[in-house]
Amino acid sequence: MGWVANIFDSLRSLKIQQALTQSVSLGVIITWALMIWKCLIGLTGSESPVVVVLSGSMEPAFHRGDILFLNMGKDPIRAGEIIVFNFDKKKIPVVHRVIQLHEQRDTGDIYIITKGDNNDIDDRGLYAEDGHLWLQQHHIMGRAVGFLPYAGWITIILTEMPVVKYLLIGVLCLMVITSENRSLNISTK
Amino acid sequence: MHSFGYRANAVVTFAVTILAVMCAMASLSDNFNSPSPTADVKVLNVNWFQKQPNGNDEVSLTLNITADLSSLFTWNTKQVFVFVAAEYETPQNALNQVSLWDGIIQSKEHAVFWIHTTNKYRFTDQGNNLRGKDYNLTLHWHIMPKTGKMFADKIVMTGYSLPEEYR
Numbered sequence: 001m002g003w004v005a006n007i008f009d010s011l012r013s014l015k016i017q018q019a020l021t022q023s024v025s026l027g028v029i030i031t032w033a034l035m036i037w038k039c040l041i042g043l044t045g046s047e048s049p050v051v052v053v054l055s056g057s058m059e060p061a062f063h064r065g066d067i068l069f070l071n072m073g074k075d076p077i078r079a080g081e082i083i084v085f086n087f088d089k090k091k092i093p094v095v096h097r098v099i100q101l102h103e104q105r106d107t108g109d110i111y112i113i114t115k116g117d118n119n120d121i122d123d124r125g126l127y128a129e130d131g132h133l134w135l136q137q138h139h140i141m142g143r144a145v146g147f148l149p150y151a152g153w154i155t156i157i158l159t160e161m162p163v164v165k166y167l168l169i170g171v172l173c174l175m176v177i178t179s180e181n182r183s184l185n186i187s188t189k
Numbered sequence: 190m191h192s193f194g195y196r197a198n199a200v201v202t203f204a205v206t207i208l209a210v211m212c213a214m215a216s217l218s219d220n221f222n223s224p225s226p227t228a229d230v231k232v233l234n235v236n237w238f239q240k241q242p243n244g245n246d247e248v249s250l251t252l253n254i255t256a257d258l259s260s261l262f263t264w265n266t267k268q269v270f271v272f273v274a275a276e277y278e279t280p281q282n283a284l285n286q287v288s289l290w291d292g293i294i295q296s297k298e299h300a301v302f303w304i305h306t307t308n309k310y311r312f313t314d315q316g317n318n319l320r321g322k323d324y325n326l327t328l329h330w331h332i333m334p335k336t337g338k339m340f341a342d343k344i345v346m347t348g349y350s351l352p353e354e355y356r
């Protein structure tokens with residue numbers, strides 16, 4: 001574990017100028033991540049272009065910890081598509097499939113019923129909790145277009161075990177501060 | 190240059206890159222598959238036809254669904270979600286889609302099937318327009334990959350109609 005000792009050695013010999021350089025490069029990394037995220041929001045038209053599945057209601061298609069890529073697109077929603085919706089922005093969004101759809105002739109408004117593949121009943125009870133009879137366009141955050149298994153587990157672990165999160169952030173910061181002009185390596189992760 | 194952290198970083202970065210490239214290639218390879226599925230849906234009986242207390246029409250059908258979806262499966266296919274929807278127009282709505290039956294197919298061996306069933310989900314209209322209504326039955330499929338892009342398509346079958354009277 002000599003590298004730990006090295007880290008503390010270099011911490012001690014830290015100079016102000018070096019510290020400034022490192023904090024700037026840390027800022028650059030954070031800004032990059034934010035820029036990519038905002039660009040994705042613009043490109044997909046979905047307010048959260050990447051979501052992690054938290055429940056088993058869509059099994060066997062999606063399991064807990066899988067990642068979904070969302071896209072709103074210009075095409076109207078149709079039956080069979082998997083959409084992400086919530087009635088209240090404060091609540092966790094739901095990923096379910098459209099099983100019934102009515103599109104009004106004059107206004108183009110849509111009235112939808114969804115259901116989780118692994119659930120026995122449709123989501124009408126869920127809508128009633130929030131005082132709705134149908135799901136409508138403005139409740140929809142996006143439709144699922146792509147799928148990546150398991151990759152979301154890291155965020156589930158980070159949110160459900162905050163200790164791991166702070167530990168990880170701490171170690172990363174320490175590495176950035178102590179490494180000499182090697183901060184770019186971290187961004188490639 | 191040759192610290193533990195540096196090497197670990199290089200190994201992890203390389204592994205993740207390779208994994209990402211392989212996932213992308215698996216997903217792209219799906220585009221080379223040009224499937225030719227077949228399907229046929231028969232309405233064997235209109236079991237009953239009623240007006241719900243809220244005024245919406247509701248029908249119960251007995252369906253006979255035959256399909257061969259085996260050509261949809263590739264090595265990157267996790268499952269195929271298949272459903273039969275009644276689709277029709279009404280004076281108020283430009284499009285109504287009501288799913289009547291669905292199923293999840295997880296292997297190529299189960300992709301050739303024949304099923305005799307009543308509608309799994311309620312066939313209800315948003316209003317009371319179902320009397321004597323002409324409608325299409327559409328067999329939709331959504332292909333769920335092991336990783337990557339999802340695909341969907343459908344077969345439309347036309348020429349179905351509902352009776353004029355409730356019973």
